[in-house]
């Protein structure tokens with residue numbers, strides 16, 4: 615009997631760069647301070663959309679949501695968005711993308727609108743530290759937020775822990791600031807990356823639970839930060855509909871992280887489908903896979 619055909623797994627948070635930028639990494643290190651903090655060392659991986667598709671094939675992942683990078687320069691954002699739009703359009707529905715905008719510069723809302731018209735599933739991963747905006751200031755992202763609310767498209771925010779080890783790119787998007795952001799933007803669909811920096815724990819406080827009741831958390835970079843049973847703990851607090859399985863590939867290799875989640879994540883049988891794909895399809899309104907893409911995935915699985 616062949617392996618079961620899994621066409622449904624979605625990696626809800628990955629990063630891809632234009633091939634020319636992968637080749638000219640040092641040029642970008644010189645141009646952007648936040649990028650330099652993470653990518654100055656040769657160990658941090660940087661890939662294009664083709665390499666992402668190869669990783670998905672190897673892991674048996676059907677679809678992925680691509681993020682660009684939280685550039686502070688709107689021109690970089692625009693160029694990166696154009697690449698992601700093109701890569702997604704050529705992927706037969708396997709790649710979706712989020713548009714990046716630089717909230718501190720004028721024109722962020724116009725660029726966000728351009729992204730949505732070009733097929734983006736939402737806006738993100740935005741990063742307050744990298745892009746110089748204040749999560750606790752209600753005017754931050756006001757226009758972009760209005761647009762997303764109208765379009766019913768989510769905003770993905772980088773989040774981080776107020777405690778624990780330091781690492782490049784950690785930043786200060788901690789639960790207190792995230793809660794202030796949520797209070798200032800009611801009814802905006804929000805996805806908090808990296809388990810919301812621990813915000814799910816504070817949802818045990820009724821007023822925080824109320825504030826965050828529609829927030830969705832992704833597991834990007836999880837094994838870099840937490841023990842695998844973080845899945846079980848968070849699911850017990852927020853329920854099965856508000857967690858998206860996400861690797862942050864290539865920060866974490868998606869195949870390895872998938873195996874680890876299956877082995878040690880402690881997901882119950884009825885939680886597997888929502889967490890591993892259905893929630894991401896709903897939140898990001900992902901396109902259907904083209905039939906050729908579905909057949910190609912079946913072929914990959916049967917060869918295993």
Ligand SMILES: [Zn+2]
Pocket residue numbers: 739772773807808834
């Ligand atoms: Zn992040």
